[in-house]
Amino acid sequence: MTPATHENHPVRFLTIGTGPIVETMLRGAHLDPRFVHSAIYSRRQDTASAFAARHDAEHTFTDLEQAARSDTFDAAYIASPNSLHFAQAMLLLSHGKHVLCEKPLASNARQASLLCRTAREKGLVLMEALKTTLTPTFAAVREALPRIAPIRRYFAAFCQRSSRYDRFLAGEDFNVFSPEFSGGSLLDIGIYGLYPMVVLFGPPEEVVSRSLLLRTGVDGQGSLLCRYPQMEGVVVHSKIADSSLPSEIQGEGGSILIERINSFARAQIVLRDGSREDLSVEHAPFDMVYEVSAFI
Structure with missing residues (x-):
């Protein structure tokens, strides 16, 4: 099976994770009539069953290997902690499943190169789930660049103090600030500034x-200076x-x-004459429907 290439071709999805990001993704995904929420993976059966009941998913799994071997879904959406993405995606790809991570x-x-190589060798679709370069406004910005x-x-600037930071300072530990879970600012939110730059300018x-x-060794904040032949990129x-x-593209x-x-x-x-246009x-x-539709 390959992702749909024409209207009304259903694609059955397994979702990994039951947190808020999955809830948000599902609200968007259901705007695409080709999306079918078929299965749920969670480490706990009670959590999986409750989530399945809320979202009308037919199948539940607590063993990802068993899920990957099943024929109950065509593609998986991975929303687990960062450090689990590689192993879970590789397992699913190895069993012929498409992956939206x-x-x-x-x-x-x-790790990213290995995943891409595996997907290419098996003729599967592997996509990083990031909606920003798929929005209609992004397309309008790209079209306006020659002007x-x-x-x-x-x-590009994306700086947002974490709601957990004060508790982290008080000694609590969280995945987002943990090296074991591939936490830190760059991987969590710095990517939002980098993605549009690479899509637009390479x-x-x-x-x-x-x-x-x-204190845990992960980055709390950072700045990147990127050199191009005739321009520079700055991401904070x-x-x-x-x-x-705001973020800005200067010409x-x-x-x-x-x-x-x-x-x-x-x-x-x-524009140079001071005129502005929305x-x-x-x-x-x-x-999030934009990333799901692009994947399908």
Whole structure:
């Protein structure tokens, strides 16, 4: 089975995880009529059963190996802790399942490369679930780039103090600040600034990164300076401090302001003569539908 290539071709999904991100994904996914929520994996049967009852999923599993061997689903959506993504995705790919995996796809580049190679060899679809470069507003921004060319700088900021940070400072431990769970600011939210840059301008020639490390050894915040032949990229991210700065693409002909890089819903172009134009395009009410539809 391959993901649908035409309208009304159903794709049966297994979801891994029962947290808020899965709830949000499902609200968006059901906007695509091809999406079928067939199965749920959780370590606890009571949790899986309760989640299945709420979401009308037919099958539940507490053993991922058993799930992967079954014929109850065609593709899996992985929303487990970061450090589990690689092993779970590899297991599913090895049993012929397509994989839509929450960001980050893996804990490091070596793992990501292995997953991509396995998916290619088996003719399967492997996709990192990140909606921002799939939104209508992102498409409008990309189309507007020639109006401000040549591009000289890309600046992205996503700094959001974690609701758990004060408790972390008081001595509690959380996955998002744990090296064992591949936590830290870059993997959790820094990716939101990097993704649009690479999609729009390709991989940089050089990256210089600076980070502030927390007591567990993960980065609490960081900055990346990315070199391109005729421009630079700057990405700042933080889990320990807030910022109200917009992100911006600067060119000799003007600039494009992006209100929230993590949603990419609102943007405007500012030309050299001072004129402004709204580039925002109305989004679906639950915008994770964009990543699910792109995957299918």
